[in-house]
Amino acid sequence: MPRARVPCSPPAHSPPAPSQPQRLKQCRLQSSPCKSSLPSVTVRHTLAPMTLSVFLLICLATNAWAFMAFGFDKVAAVRGNRRISEANLLGLTLLGGVGAMGASSLFRHKTRKQPFRRYAELLTGLHVIVVAFTLTLLL
Secondary structure, eight states, X not given: OOOOOOOOOOOTTSOOOOOHHHHHHHHHHSSSOOOXXXXXXXXXXXXXXXXXXXXXXXXXXXXXXXXXXXXXXHHHHHHTOOOOOHHHHHHHHHHSHHHHHHHHHHHTOSOSOHHHHHHHHHHHHHHXXXXXXXXXXXX
């Protein structure tokens, strides 16, 4: 014959649970982090394996790649050879916006094509925002 379930109640001798301000005060006084009932989610833990130097190296590589792609496309345009598509150049602008815009200005490449230039500027702005946000997480 199965036993009936009895609702679990706290023992009579246990103190009442502390209120929110008391818990915060206890957390500040303890040296170890306080466990709360709410889950604590931080983005820093997801980026823990990536160090600042690795991130900066990746940024440098993608900007150099975009810079070289714009340079190769300019040389191909002058020689009349096969070119890099605008979609690929815009994708590289998203990855390395500062290098792409620097190459565009230095080589005077794709400066008169207004739709391309406007998209490139928007993608460069997005790239800078993402890099700045990631740097704030790593620092």
